[in-house]
Amino acid sequence: MQCVRIWFKKNGRAKYISHLDLMRSMTRAVKRAGIPLWYTEGFNPHPYITFPLPLSLGVESDRECMDIKIEDGVSLEEIKNSFENKMPEGLEVFEVSVPFNDAKEIRYATYEIKLKFVSDSQAKNYLEKSLQAIEDKSLIGHKKGKKGKRKVIKDIPLAEHIFEFESSLDGDMLKIDVKLSSGNENNINPSVFLNSLNENAEIEPEYFLFYKTGLYTANSEIFR
């Protein structure tokens, strides 16, 4: 048995595949690819498939990964090639590697957020207010959570979770590059971040697009 990390893209319509659905879709893709999955032993055998960091619904990414356990005797190259023409639209396997980092080592994720506003002035206004809030460390995120069985909304100060913030304005379009806390302990969903900006600026963008651009470990090395 060997554990391999499958790297794939999730773009276009595929960004609407939720995490649970992605698990099922990828398991089936592995079966279509004819990769010899390793199964847990016991009464109800099932394959071992995990995602080090699930991607939020509606976010595109060029570098997602999942870990699977497979039988020995298949090379990484063979695994990669067997996914050819077996993937649904928007999902594409581009690399297969031996896991280097443990999923627990993930600390940061970087995102690119593209926003379009109804007017140039609104975009400018939005950016100014956002920059001020970053400076003041005043952004508050609303995160869905659970208290026992009850669903609650938790307010969390975002300042300690925002590590880089860059922006560029082009007419009514605003592009934001941001580095946020990520991983098991403190995961900040980019839509939580965006909602806090919207709330702070009291402006709703006309539309927005999210891309995940990278995953990093504690010493800001690329997760691989």
Add this chain to the structure above:
Amino acid sequence: MISPKVENLILSVQKPGRYTGGELNSVIKNKDEVDIRYAFCFPDTYEIGMSHIGMKILYSLVNERKDAWCERVFAPWVDMEEKMIENDIPLYALESGDPIKDFDIIGFTLQYELSYTNVLNMLSLAGVELKSKDRTSLTPIVIAGGPCVCNGEPMADFIDVMLPGEGEEITNTFLDLFKEYKLKGKTKQEFLEACSKIDGLYVPSMYDVDYNDDGTVKEIKAKGDAPQTVKKAVVKDIDSMFYPEKFVVPFIDVVHDRTVAEIFRGCIRGCRFCQAGFLYRPIREKSADTINEQCRKIYESSGYEEISLCSLSTSDYTQLNDLLEKLLDWTIDEKVNISLPSLRADNFSKELVEKLKKVRKSGLTFAAEAGTQRLRDVINKNVTEEEVLESSRKAFQNGWTGVKLYYMIGLPTETDEDIEGIAKLSQNVVNEYYKNEDRPKGRGVNVNISVASFVPKPFTPFQWEAQDTMEELKRKQEYLENCVTTKKINIGWNDSRISFMEGVLARGDRRLGKVIETAWKKGCKFDSWDDRFEFEKWLEAFEECGLKPEFYANRKRSFDEVLPWDHMDYGIPKKYFIKENEKAHRNETTQNCREKCNGCMANKLCGGECDAMR
């Protein structure tokens, strides 16, 4: 591709995956390179429609053609519908994202009566006129198939052409004819007249219906050259019949998301309540090799973890052991489960149990249908109490700790004794569990009984019978609840109001068109969903249209009454149904078709062949 307008609102509705398309094996073509654009509409949610095998077959069949592109359309759930209307987004097809009003053909599958309002709702969301007579140009032509078109009269105002029977061959005949008429620039009327002359196509507007003063049908008259009776389409050889090699694999969790193999068509049993058992005659089996090969191909192109062998009565398939042998040969290694729905309690063999145990254990369901032998004889469900108990015993001995039992209430000639029988038989199944010495220690048994309300359907021996009133069904439900004294038996019910409305529409005539339209205008849709069904609005719609629903549901018809579907020919003559009805009232059973041919005449549809007699 979905439009940016749709993208903007899609994250604000439940399950965006219903509306995006882009699934594996969905077919994308260049719209400029096809002559026919076909919107295949399932009038219910994505999750239900994507579970339907008929849609998969016809989708692939049409897309095999170079000149046609078939796309899928489902009823948007109410949250999405609201957003679509708000943002001016017409109903679109999932593959191209194009509005279906610009398609050549809009086809619906009518699988259950309570989806009729959804058909109207989808046409309206598409921006297409509801009524056939108000759509004057050839395109889009609105067609419908599925079991409900055996009596499609309630939908006659809305559908241009219906396709009674099996679609695998007639669809191509229809498309060829359509293409010819479209390219020649012919009118819709010319096309409809041409359709009406072809077996397997029914054009409702080519028939006039007259009524007697008492509301019954007086006469159904064919117009022009249309035939007096319309024959259903039949595929003679199902072994060589088209079957898809690929299924569209949904991203989101749908009801049935698995490889499906149809193992045979028709049913040898002749249960008198069962419409499917008569509509799909004669019996035609696929060979074990064909099925095995088809399953393998679909598995390889989908990665599905389960295969379901589908038919009306799986254990009646003559090559079942052979087929399971062939399937298990590769499915065990691939960790693929096999599920066998529709097992019969009377031939649930030891070998079968052992084969089933090799794959992951699924639930077992036995259809007893009625509580006493007398009533089971009336409905010709030739299963004895001992057989149900024997099957349960085998299941318990093999490690199952629960079974599911199907029953119906409201059957013709039913008395309270028969209702009590349901409780008794179920209790005896519970007792079987405790008789088993090897049962798991400290574990109780679960017997789930599902009790449906009987709805008389066209093309069955009970098509003349009165359906029990809602009050009577409610009383019987309460009575049964009082008869069940153990917590080991869980009872599941149908809403008797929904069964009532199903019964009304099933045996309805053309006059119900305006009732359906009125109910829809009042907001009725997703009527088969318990939480969306609005009975009061239906009653108001009947009131406003001056019709009584009880006339359709609760009235016993005489054998000489003209039935609204008398001009439809499904291969079994009325006199056969009359004979069966009379036997039912004498508590007499009819042997299954394999023991003895009972002369239903359906074999004539296939040139005299019927696999029950092989």
